[in-house]
Amino acid sequence: MKEMKNTKIICTIGPVSTNLEVIKEFVEAGMNVARLNFSHGDHEEQLERIKLIREVNELLGTNVAILLDTKGPEIRTHSFVGGEATIVKGSTINIHMNPIEGDPNNFSITYPQLINDVKVGGRILVNDGELALLINEIDYENQIIRCVALGNAVLKNKRGINVPDIKLSMPYFSEKDKADIAFGCEQDVDFIAASFVRRKEDVLEIREFLKSRNREDIKIIAKIENREGVENLEEIIEVSDGVMVARGDLGVEIPIQDVPIIQSKIVRLCHQANKIVIIATQMLESMINNPRPTRAEVSDVANAVLEGADAIMLSGETAAGKYPIEAVRMMASIAKRMEKAIDYQKMLERAVEKGEQTITNTIALSVADIILKLDVSAIVAPTVSGYTARSISKFRPRVPILALTPVKKVVKTLALNWGVHAMHVDFAGSSDQVFEQAMKITKDVLGLKKGELVVITAGMPLRKVGSTNMIRIFEVD
Structure with missing residues (x-):
């Protein structure tokens, strides 16, 4: 069976990587999401990067998503x-x-x-x-x-x-951020990373702005990088689609020795709330100038994977570094190695401490439990909204989750969820025909061999949103 990386990698596209061949190598090395930093560059530069990312997706048949990172109220x-x-x-x-x-x-x-x-x-x-x-x-x-x-x-x-320990009175949503997000809506980006979020109202202001443009499909990632954001963490998680632990500014705003504690807390709370969590900033910082990372940096990336982060991010390493491709390869190799060492039983136990008691959630938990007890090679989740795949991802099963969806936008918005590998597939015929189609795709994509087991979970009827209610186990023939 083909080895799949479950932890997602975000690469910042900057001066050294605004190049078709470099972005192509990023994708082949393990990039899942391309980050565009709107603190730098104008719309013309960012549009060039968006076109290159989409061209690479066409060339490779991939679904790399685009994350627009706002300047924020800095x-x-x-x-x-x-x-x-x-x-x-x-x-x-x-x-x-x-x-x-x-x-x-x-x-x-x-x-x-x-x-x-x-x-x-x-x-x-x-x-x-x-x-x-x-x-x-x-x-x-x-x-x-x-x-x-x-x-x-x-x-x-x-x-x-x-300015540590001060609650600034400056408005959160600047005219620049509004113009940048409006541009992102026009260009169909997949995620907004909202910088310097202080309270839930900051996120809700962006959500209202997206709603006014009929772009509620764009997911919002709240960046926690100041003391006020830490103090209001739980309310921010509740209204966001995910959280980024932006350790650069955070390590200035609070004592630097507290950052690992805050990081662990954010990962745990997001995991329990089934929200995306991203660890960012200085992960392989020395690779901006050196071909190999320090041992401390390797341990930092490894710890983020072991903690159960959905995604890990490269900033200057891929935007302005001397060894951008090597940095992505290194991060991917660390992630793959550490995923073999994750305590999946512990991950499942943490996930069930809190959560909705819904049919979908119960089915997802049952799937994860099956994976712990049976030698299963993959999970397949035919899904319309992506909710089934996200629900399973929460329980961190050790095998890849193949999400098959007829909605192209859903493919991209699943790009940050741990272990989810999404594909655009038009469901055809009866449920049995769809399952047969799903098994063929899974066998081809993962290189499964005769006798390997696959768990399929879906909602019946298939095309109804939020109706996950079925588990079947298939043997590859």
């Missing part, structure tokens, strides 16, 4: 004279609310209302925490936050600003 510095400024520990730093060109003692920021949110004694972090500033005066008359530098740093143009 704060950045403006520019510096000469493009950078050297900050000296102990020096006074004046943060101007009105735009200026920065120097070693002064710079301005993109969010002028910050002066109304902060307090004396608070901290402002610049460039992923590289520079910490202590606020010692707020000059409302001149619209300047006066700080002292707690360390040395070289700051370049447009560096990120974090």
Whole structure:
């Protein structure tokens, strides 16, 4: 039987990978979803990438989905004279609310209302925490936050600003994000990754925007990357289709040693709620410049797989690195190896701690239990909405879940669910004919041999949404 990777891989498409051949190699190496980072590049650049991804899908007969990652309500510095400024520990730093060109003692920021949110004694972090500033005066008359530098740093143009422990009053859904998501709707993207989500209302605002454009089929992934998002985690999970643990900004906003604890909690809660969970940021960071990862990075990826994450993500490694294809191959090889070491009984037990008591959920649990007890090679789920396949995925069966659906969009929206390998198939004839068709496809796709067992689960009647109520076990002839 052909070996299938169950953990999904997201690759960020950037300057080094906006190339047909590179994207093709990403897919062949194990990419399931292509991420487009709308913090960088204009719509013309992103459209070029979308066309390349779709061209590769046509060439290879694959179903790589597209994830649009929003800029979100972030704060950045403006520019510096000469493009950078050297900050000296102990020096006074004046943060101007009105735009200026920065120097070693002064710079301005993109969010002028910050002066109304902060307090004396608070901290402002610049460039992923590289520079910490202590606020010692707020000059409302001149619209300047006066700080002292707690360390040395070289700051370049447009560096990120974090303000830990402060609930910012800035609106969540910016005009840029609206324009970007509207563009995504036009281009039929599959997922929106919503940056810097703070509370459930942020997600609901995007959902309403999608609804107004009749694009409720686009799934929303909430990125948890600030303290407020962590505090409101459960309500955010409830209204989202999934969560991304965005560890870069999160590790600046909260103590870095707390990030692994938060990561484990998010994976567990998403798993129990049957929501997608993605681990992201610096997974194979050293491969931006080196052909091999560090042992710590390998352990990080391995741990994410063992914890039961649906997907793991590459950012700079595939967008701007020297070894983008090698990074995807490495991530895929780690995932495949660690999937053999997952405690599937423990995964099932965690999944049943919480969950809806529905017929579909009960059937899905029964399928997972069968997989633990019988030597089954695959699960086949003919599905209209994808709900059957998602329900089975929650219980993390050790074998691939082949989701056969007549709805093309459903194929793409299953691209992030653990273990689900979706295909577009038009159901023809009676249920027995559909099962016969499903067995033939499964045998061909997975290279099954005579005598291997396959579990088929579906709803009767077949074309009715949300009606999963049947399990059958077939032997390959």
